[in-house]
Amino acid sequence: MGIHIPYLTSKTSQSNVGDAVGNADSVEFNSEHDSPSKRGKITLESHEIQRAPASDDEDRIQIKPVNDEDDTSVMITFNQSLSPFIITLTFVASISGFMFGYDTGYISSALISIGTDLDHKVLTYGEKEIVTAATSLGALITSIFAGTAADIFGRKRCLMGSNLMFVIGAILQVSAHTFWQMAVGRLIMGFGVGIGSLIAPLFISEIAPKMIRGRLTVINSLWLTGGQLVAYGCGAGLNYVNNGWRILVGLSLIPTAVQFTCLCFLPDTPRYYVMKGDLARATEVLKRSYTDTSEEIIERKVEELVTLNQSIPGKNVPEKVWNTIKELHTVPSNLRALIIGCGLQAIQQFTGWNSLMYFSGTIFETVGFKNSSAVSIIVSGTNFIFTLVAFFSIDKIGRRTILLIGLPGMTMALVVCSIAFHFLGIKFDGAVAVVVSSGFSSWGIVIIVFIIVFAAFYALGIGTVPWQQSELFPQNVRGIGTSYATATNWAGSLVIASTFLTMLQNITPAGTFAFFAGLSFLSTIFCYFCYPELSGLELEEVQTILKDGFNIKASKALAKKRKQQVARVHELKYEPTQEIIEDI
């Protein structure tokens, strides 16, 4: 008896997502190797398992996919358990998240303890702004090119390149005695941050099993917010140590070195190897990732990736890059992916989180907390804890749902803060905020509580979900698409950081918070109409959803069915691959 590779046959049309989803109602398992009791049909719609005798020509395992391209992915999914190899790859890649958080986080403490260590004088306000913004600027510059670089050189090599920039940047800063050396060090470190912020989530989403892809990508965000928390913690501890800021910067070399060393022994993603035509390595990585899956299924998965890897035409790299950009803008599903990816990153920055973190120090001082580092720890601690909540809910509850819980929550918290600011009364003396009413203020407490509430809703939704951006784009435009989205994030961060104080001065804190509340409200509407539910979908299925609209309803139905399929199979303890192996 020959080996039969289970695969999916479908006549489902890709052109109509509604139909496609409708056709996915029925999931059939038929196999000549099955025992009669196992032959049958699972009807998901009725939530009942129906066992019908198989006819002679129903001689193979079939699972109807949602689109023609998706030949093997459903079957692969059923065998996708989390192997130690995938966990290792995820943790090593997400060290980039830690460095993103640590390097953007330590600067506020460093600027306090730097004193007169640079040029023998206290840094002016403008110089402090330049040192802070240099990292965002550096990140913005490299994020524009990192996606293309990831396709040309590989995800892994790009991460290793970012390690080198972290090292050069950190050494320049640690040894800095002039303002300009410090600023250049921060800029080069920013180059590394930009690359890491794009590549790490891309890497993770390409190696993750789809049912937990969201969760694994959130690990990067957890490391990021954890990195910010550690930076504030170390900053508070080193505040009064002589040259403490140099130690603070020097500490960033440890995670960089760990990541670089680990990457020397780890491979790139199977999708990258397929892009390069190295199918042997792609197969090898998939085998190590899915240890309980048969070789035949792995081979079909590689075939599937090859089919989906329609390479972009072009004689040389610039021509290919140009054609990729064209493809990104002219293919409707890509354009929608771009609108969602860039839209979510812009929302993340323009709803004011980062500036709020900065300003919270002043607010807390008004109610008696004198240590602004401690304040930052409380706020960034909330950010970290609720990223953890997102970790547990992103695949179960779904990305769309947590966004639609988070954004209205943020709107409400910002409205309350705006009202409280109005009654607290803050005036400006130059660039320094002065609270009119001194001493213990109940409005001050309201502001503190609602800043924490804001942080919680932010971290749960918009702080985390935009970094799932890689799943929006098909393989051939994924690098460049995620570049656009990441660059939007850094551009937003730069704009907000450099206009926040001016806003506070010109439209008052109450006005500024009301402005952010208005943007959060508009963002809720954007997400309601434009952000489909993508949890549990294959990376390639996302394009089917975005083909002829944002297809919110169809996406929700498909995500639900994917969950039911997996739940059914788990319930049945039906392991198609295992059976094939037993039958051989």
Ligand SMILES: O[C@H]1[C@H](O)[C@@H](O)[C@H](O)[C@@H](O)[C@H]1O
């Ligand atoms: O997702 C992260 C996270 O929310 C950080 O706390 C924030 O500082 C970054 O700007 C953002 O990209």
